Amino acid sequence: MTALGDHKRERIDALAARAGQLPEGEAGLSLTRSAIRRLRRDPVAITGAVIVLVFLVVAAFAPLLAPKDPVTQYLLSEIRPGTIPGPREGFPLGVDNLGRDLLSRLIYGSRQSLLIGVVSTLLGLVAGMALGVLAGAFGGWVDTAVMRFVDILLSIPGLLMAITISVLLGQNQYALMIAIAVVQVPIFARLLRGSMLAQRGSDYAVAARALGVKQGRIVFGHVLPNSLSPVIVQATLSLATAIIEAAALSYLGLGDPDIARPEWGAMLANAQDFLSTRPALAVWPALCIIVVALGFTLLGERLREALDPKFRR
Amino acid sequence: MSPLQAPVLEVEDLAVRFTRRGEQPTLAVDGVSFSVAPGETIGLVGESGCGKSVTSLAIMGLLPRRGVEVTGSVRFDGNDLVDAPDHVLRGLRGADMGMVFQDPLSSLNPTVPIGTQVTEVLLEHRQMSKAEARDEATRLLDRVGIPDPGRRLKEYPHQLSGGMRQRALIAMALACAPRLLIADEPTTALDVTIQAQILELLRELVVDSGTALVMITHDLGVVAGLCDRVHVMYAGKIIETADRHDLFARPRQPYTGGLLASVPRLDSARGAPLTPIRGSARDAIPWAEGCAFAPRCDNAQDDCLTEVSGSTVPLVPDGPGRELRCRHPLEHPSAPSGATASGAAR
Numbered sequence: 180m181t182a183l184g185d186h187k188r189e190r191i192d193a194l195a196a197r198a199g200q201l202p203e204g205e206a207g208l209s210l211t212r213s214a215i216r217r218l219r220r221d222p223v224a225i226t227g228a229v230i231v232l233v234f235l236v237v238a239a240f241a242p243l244l245a246p247k248d249p250v251t252q253y254l255l256s257e258i259r260p261g262t263i264p265g266p267r268e269g270f271p272l273g274v275d276n277l278g279r280d281l282l283s284r285l286i287y288g289s290r291q292s293l294l295i296g297v298v299s300t301l302l303g304l305v306a307g308m309a310l311g312v313l314a315g316a317f318g319g320w321v322d323t324a325v326m327r328f329v330d331i332l333l334s335i336p337g338l339l340m341a342i343t344i345s346v347l348l349g350q351n352q353y354a355l356m357i358a359i360a361v362v363q364v365p366i367f368a369r370l371l372r373g374s375m376l377a378q379r380g381s382d383y384a385v386a387a388r389a390l391g392v393k394q395g396r397i398v399f400g401h402v403l404p405n406s407l408s409p410v411i412v413q414a415t416l417s418l419a420t421a422i423i424e425a426a427a428l429s430y431l432g433l434g435d436p437d438i439a440r441p442e443w444g445a446m447l448a449n450a451q452d453f454l455s456t457r458p459a460l461a462v463w464p465a466l467c468i469i470v471v472a473l474g475f476t477l478l479g480e481r482l483r484e485a486l487d488p489k490f491r492r
Numbered sequence: 493m494s495p496l497q498a499p500v501l502e503v504e505d506l507a508v509r510f511t512r513r514g515e516q517p518t519l520a521v522d523g524v525s526f527s528v529a530p531g532e533t534i535g536l537v538g539e540s541g542c543g544k545s546v547t548s549l550a551i552m553g554l555l556p557r558r559g560v561e562v563t564g565s566v567r568f569d570g571n572d573l574v575d576a577p578d579h580v581l582r583g584l585r586g587a588d589m590g591m592v593f594q595d596p597l598s599s600l601n602p603t604v605p606i607g608t609q610v611t612e613v614l615l616e617h618r619q620m621s622k623a624e625a626r627d628e629a630t631r632l633l634d635r636v637g638i639p640d641p642g643r644r645l646k647e648y649p650h651q652l653s654g655g656m657r658q659r660a661l662i663a664m665a666l667a668c669a670p671r672l673l674i675a676d677e678p679t680t681a682l683d684v685t686i687q688a689q690i691l692e693l694l695r696e697l698v699v700d701s702g703t704a705l706v707m708i709t710h711d712l713g714v715v716a717g718l719c720d721r722v723h724v725m726y727a728g729k730i731i732e733t734a735d736r737h738d739l740f741a742r743p744r745q746p747y748t749g750g751l752l753a754s755v756p757r758l759d760s761a762r763g764a765p766l767t768p769i770r771g772s773a774r775d776a777i778p779w780a781e782g783c784a785f786a787p788r789c790d791n792a793q794d795d796c797l798t799e800v801s802g803s804t805v806p807l808v809p810d811g812p813g814r815e816l817r818c819r820h821p822l823e824h825p826s827a828p829s830g831a832t833a834s835g836a837a838r
Contacts, residue, residue, distance in 0.1 A: 382598035389552055390613045390664060391586030404603045
């Protein structure tokens with residue numbers, strides 16, 4: 180458990196140390212624009228972006244795209260022990276064990292997965308950044324206290340902590356979001372704090388002090404904006420993790436109990452009883468989880484490379 | 493211009509000691525004293541690690557409080573800054589004392605446009621509206637020779653050339669017309685042609701506004717072109733003080749002589765070896781054991797390294813306006829030797 184925490188800490192610190200190192204010689208382009216330009220020429224980043232975009236569109240227009248209602252039961256007469264109807268006209272992917280259209284459930288499920296992913300990552304980001312700024316701006320004993328707390332959180336395996344929290348908070352989608360967010364908090368806190376510490380000792384911070392600029396202005400106007408790029412990258416990568424964790428918690432039965440909101444992880448859990456009868460019931464939701472997580476990961480990794488001079492070709 | 497004017501800055505017996513738990517404290521600066529008058533330019537010269545930058549940070553109060561002990565006195569307009577509270581120092585920095593750093597790219601915030609960084613100083617120290625500050629920033633950039641200042645204000649540091657960045661930094665340091673400017677190797681990161689322009693700019697500013705300038709450098713060409721008086725530092729102590737002409741004509745400390753001799757010269761024969769000072773600053777011994785430079789010195793004799801612990805070679809007057817810390821200085825025949833005199837001067 181400690182080794183796991185150490186590993187996580189090292190990875191976060193390595194990311195933080197690279198913060199704000201700028202690619203040189205891209206004259207005439209602002210940082211963001213040069214990063215975007217590099218992303219646009221990168222087929223992997225484009226692939227990731229397209230995947231993410233497709234799922235976003237699907238989630239946004241789910242009611243229009245879904246051929247059937249996701250909770251209405253169809254073909255009940257054909258469902259018997261050992262047989263669940265497969266693809267046929269009107270039901271491109273077939274129905275599940277309760278006769279609900281699989282494709283429509285997958286489409287609606289994207290809403291839930293993306294919503295939980297985005298909201299929990301945002302919560303984790305806000306709380307983590309607050310802790311990181313606190314530690315990075317004040318230093319001294321505040322830093323020590325905050326970071327020891329963060330280390331304790333980091334030493335607990337993410338999923339174990341998420342399970343514990345969602346058990347404590349009860350079974351609803353908000354509990355799920357908070358549980359996943361708490362896992363992200365220490366990562367963002369440590370990342371931002373490390374990156375701010377590196378920036379605080381930088382020449383321009385000393386130069387700003389030499390000009391008599393106030394400490395608060397240096398921290399928020401100079402140090403913080405330069406410390407954000409690893410945090411932004413981490414947030415993109417965390418979206419993938421959050422979606423997987425949401426699915427995992429739902430799979431374990433800790434998800435949203437409302438049947439009106441289908442969720443990929445819950446669908447997967449439900450499907451395991453029918454793995455021999457109709458494996459497609461498990462394959463499709465699993466594929467959705469994998470592909471959307473892959474999309475965010477590809478985008479995040481390439482974003483990191485675009486913002487990081489060390490990876491430049 | 494006359495050095496008889498009351499000095500803006502008087503540094504007396506300044507010492508900076510870095511202490512780390514469980515380690516021997518390091519004395520980075522030891523007993524440094526000098527003063528600068530309005531319109532005067534002094535040079536602090538020495539190789540890397542001799543304490544010149546630490547001296548400048550100590551004067552500005554920019555050293556961290558923890559793990560650093562600063563003793564002696566730094567009087568700015570007669571007020572001691574060594575024990576001054578933070579808010580007093582902050583009020584002085586940028587307003588009455590400015591500083592220009594070595595690397596103009598890393599000294600500017602890469603994510604903030606130049607204009608914001610210049611106006612920030614004005615808003616901090618002068619009661620100005622944002623619009624007034626912007627106009628003033630345009631005027632400042634124009635004054636340091638940045639063409640099309642209105643457009644430059646909106647640009648980011650990486651969009652400017654190295655010389656322009658240094659000009660922008662000088663503009664920021666001069667925004668509130670400080671009476672003391674400390675330039676810490678301001679030309680080291682620049683091309684030779686740009687170096688000359690920046691030095692010329694600094695010289696003009698000193699002449700125009702009567703700013704006192706402390707030039708920290710290892711470049712004797714810079715010293716020759718700009719400084720009135722020169723303090724040569726070695727291992728945290730001043731080892732020779734002289735005005736520019738005397739120093740180049742008749743260096744007395746063997747270290748100064750070595751520095752002058754090691755500058756490559758155009759008129760030496762092709763293929764002739766350079767004459768470096770042997771060893772490196774790492775070979776320095778503690779001053780308490782005699783002369784720190786002795787291990788690298790060609791003139792060193794037995795009494796340079798004393799048996800008696802604690803007897804540092806003292807800094808003593810050495811003719812009019814000169815001070816020297818050496819037991820066996822270089823001797824010069826009555827006429828200054830022309831070869832050494834013009835050697836490093838550009």
